[in-house]
Amino acid sequence: WPVCFSKNHTVVSEFILQGFSSFREHKIILFVIFLTLYLLTLAGNVLIVTVISLTRHLHTPMYFFLSALSISETVYTLVIVPLMLCSLTGLNQPISLAGCATQMFFFLTLAINNCFLLTAMGYDRYVAICNPLRYTVLMNKRVCALLAWGALSIGLLVAVVQISSVFRLPFCDREVAHYFCDILPVMKLSCADTTLHDIINFIISSFVIVVPMGLVFISYVLIISTILKISSAQGRKKAFATCASHLTVVIVHYGCASIAYLKPKSENTRDQDQLISVTYTVITPLLNPVVYTLRNKEVKDALRRAISKNPLA
Template identity: 70%
Template sequence: MQRKNSTEVTEFSVLGFSSFGKHQITLFVVFLTVYILTLAGNIITMTIIHIDHHLHTPMYFFLSMLVSSEMVYTLVIVPRMLSSLIFHNQPISLAGCATQMFFSVILATNNCFLLTAMGYDRYVAICRPLRYTVIMSQGLCAQLVCGSFGTGLAMAVLHVTAMFNLPFCGTVVDHFFCDIYPVMKLCCTDTTINEIINYGVSSFVIFMPIDLIFISYVLIISSILKIASAEDWKKTFATCASHLTVVIVHYGCASMAYLKPKSESSLEKDLLLSVTYTIITPLLNPVVYSLRNKEVKDALRRVVGRSIS
């Protein structure tokens, strides 16, 4: 009988921020503003990188791929979230929920490994400067980008296949999008295997890139220690500062969102972490790489100057 009832579930109702009551309009305005700024910042960053030939380097190629992926990631989640703040408890079909989860996992994983590729690029630029153009060839850059996306695709297929082959009894997703844990709570059967898969995938997607980035920066620091000039120290640090800032915030939020124990989970905390990870972090890339990166600021001046002329 339970199996029969579970097969009748054809759509879910996404609660979103219904627990925040009268503050939903305020949240809508805030999130919409941040979303517009995120889209504008990412589009401007991609345009500058595309137009200015000084930025046609592996570092900015990876950055353009990252901001493109982040922008699509927000498109998968944020518009429906904004809609749910106005039209409460919006339904989403089973296929729609699976599709949203599929693309969110692909893009989130892709972003993690693109940051790793950027860390490797910084290692080669600082520790192997004379062979930089040879090592970081167009072919290798394309392989790193395809590898990042391919890893995300594999993780998404694993997650969605394991999740949506289970029977569902509940219909209310206590979240603002079809994330893994909120949907898993609606299953009728034991989800221990799914929890193991989720923890294993999350650990791989978070710790593997962190380890590789850590190794890259250990080698970078050991190389920096051999530099005697204070000016060279400053220049090297400026080269890595933007990437390090994004890495710390990105992986910090991801770790807290997907690796925290169930005992520490609460609706308010989960929503706050998810909002930070899905809305605030994508805004961080254009802000950090624009405000802290001299090359991008110089390129922006050149593009604006040519436009005015």
């Protein structure tokens, strides 16, 4: 990765992550809270993947995408949270340009992958409810694999474009006012005009947030219109129940992403930006295992059976 010269000709070979320097008097409390949430997230996602892989009747498209989402979010938090926890043990955390670019690459890839996986899950629910007789044909293993690889491929492509754009900039400052290498905080360190880069970033952010969110919205309009035509109240309740968990995760995920990346640059303070970032890097990944285990009867039943077979239980 390029190293650039500032006005006084010093080489910017690394960045300093300032982390939660505004909350240094609360860093022990924050460390305990974030560590607890991180461990719960890891445990929950690993549990979901394990239960689904070991339970034959859960080998369906819906749970295939749920497993893929759990794996993606596990790696996603692994890229961000450990370094964030380290920032709470000291005031500043240095990170090389290559390290910063690598973290940003994985963060962008997995965040975008999660967005499109949620879209694939919405399409799966649409087919299951609106075209149940053709479900096994429309959602066969090949289609599911293509949708999952498509989501990951879009993430990889967008991440490469973003990284190439950001790290071509000359950097004159090295103190990142954040706890990880996100695009906007890093671009603020450049001594060049970033107007074009800001426009590119906004267009890409709009694409990876608005497009999948719009597709999910269309899916649920069609789903709800189909559910309302069901004559049986019990049938309507069952159909809504299969969508409730996914819809909850979608609203929180896209809501946080929209606030973080589609708002005007100067709308929030640094502390507000960090609070929003904590929401989608720490809390949202925990939401997936919590919602899908507490609200999903099939997962809970499979978990109970797995525990009952354990001789130590």
